[in-house]
Amino acid sequence: MWKIVRQIARAGIRTEAPPFASGEDAQAVERIHKDILAILGQALAIREVDAGSCNGCELEINALNNPYYNLEGLGIKFVASPRHADMLLVTGPVSRNMEAALRRTYDATPEPRLVVAIGDCGCTGGIFGESYASCGAVANVLPVDVTVPGCPPPPLEILRGILSAVRRRR
């Protein structure tokens, strides 16, 4: 036990300031809290759906959960069920084999629901494009609020996309 405590103390707090649209300021975290509360009335719950990606985007979405980004500190958390979610974070391209599952996940998400398409493939179909097996962009299957390009987009870009989707609902 003491080894764990010592390691925690030694590692210290690594959380960094979140990305802001307009420069860095001390009230930014508070403002994000307020925005999320004003729009949703609660913490933002996200359901991630891999609709056919190469797993690169998932690695970076997972990285968003590491101590550097302190996502839960901002009032954002990933949830296990679409029924608990305010937002779907979808990576693509949407494979034909996942199209129905993605639609069902969307239908199971209560309104107002936001959809953020992550990565070049989610935005446009990327290198995989459209084919017998791929529907391409997430927008070909669901209405998309915000797209985050990149292959894969780094965690900060994903966080920016999440926040801008929330703000657009204002």
Place this chain on the structure above:
Amino acid sequence: MTLAELNLDLKRLPAPLPLWRAGVDATQWIVAARTVAQSGGRLVALWGCDRSGGADAALAVCAAYAVKEGLVWLDLPMGDERIGYPDLAGIFPFAGRMQRAAADLLGIAATGHEDTRPWPNHGAWPEGYLPLRRNATAAVGSMSPRPLQDYAFVRVEGDGVHEIPVGPVHAGIIEPGHFRFSVVGEKVLRLEQRLGYTHKGIEQRFTQLAPLEGHKLAGRVSGDSTVAFAWAYCMALESAADCAVPQHAQWLRALMLERERVANHLGDLGALGNDAALSFGLAQFSRLREDWLRLSQLAFGHRLMMDCVVPGGVAVDLDAAMRQRIQHQCDAIEAEVGALATIYESHAGLQDRFATTGIVAPPLAAQLGLTGLAGRASGQRADLRCDQPWAPYDSLGVNIAVHQNGDVAARVAVRFQETFESLRLLRALCDKLPGGQVRAAVEVPREPAMGAGWIEGWRGEVFVALELASDAGIRRCHCHDPSWQNWPALEHAVIGNIVPDFPLINKSFNLSYSGQDL
């Protein structure tokens, strides 16, 4: 076994690793499989191709075997799909799914293979569509997608047996797949997987790309193994084009491959702690992984090093200051991982969850063809970096990590050992990096050519078979991920365990969905 025992007309392909190729007939196909199996060799991959339009017979099925001397690529021309080819699943059980994939993609069937259920085709493709046939249309507009079809899972019957369906959308931030558990109370009687959800037509897409662009698609077969697949693809292309890669570039490729291995091991070690309810482990290891990825961004311009391995060499060079920085980071990470290893080893709650969970005993592992990292945790002593050391591994002397217990604890232990070994290799690679060019020009041949690439990625051996057409395009590119071998073994690993241990067991294998779905 010696290659001579195969009694085939083998032709050596130009490549850094010993690779041979031979055409066979149906009898030789089955005799070779038995000979390899009896002498402790392994089936690496099985795939089909359509060569109509050229001088060759139209359809063919290929198999790649790893033997003591290297890799043997056998090619069985079938001419006509009605003839079929001899089933290999009776000799190598995991060949079954690869044969089913070949049937869905090309319409070629293994004669005598009982399981004829579709694999990547879930029913949504246009009726009778065979995407890898040369005459398959790529036009999307004319295709009408169909509804998905039900899959005939094997039913377990008896008093108190019930089914738990899981997926394709999973609870965590992971790839999609379906798991069907048959359980009594908490105990798992049987797990059956249904994969293919991320099948996005990669192999057909390859035929639409220029050979010098293919590495980008190969690097997206499985995002966590981008360096391994890009390197294997480039090795295959360089082999087909008979291009020599500068030594400097070879070393930088190895440096990236080892960085990829460490990045994945750090991520997995954290996630495994978390799955056994030690969230401290996830916080610590994900912090280290983030430090690691950030330096990759600085050194190579990409956190996962995508598109950094290119045909003929690498896209980025490292200066002395960056090499020193990488070495310093290796020292720092080594100390941190060392401290965390002590905590993991002495944590009673964690060890209680890890030990004796999800066992694949060495004899079963051998029978099922368990490979790569998971194989080494079950006593399967195989690591290409040790068995067929190509440059620069021939001058580094890689120490293999092998355990006999085959449980989650063994797979954790192998990850710790391999992390330390890769950190040592990284320091040596930075230290002794030879000078020279980062990239050689690759002349894509104007006549049909074949090449192969074989790399020990972090998960296991990655194999790429490449065929170039006479118009300097890609006729066929097959990318093989070791997950093909290990997914079926996972079905065995969970038998008799409790349902809540499945996420832990699954994570300890950490297999690729996208890499096997293609």
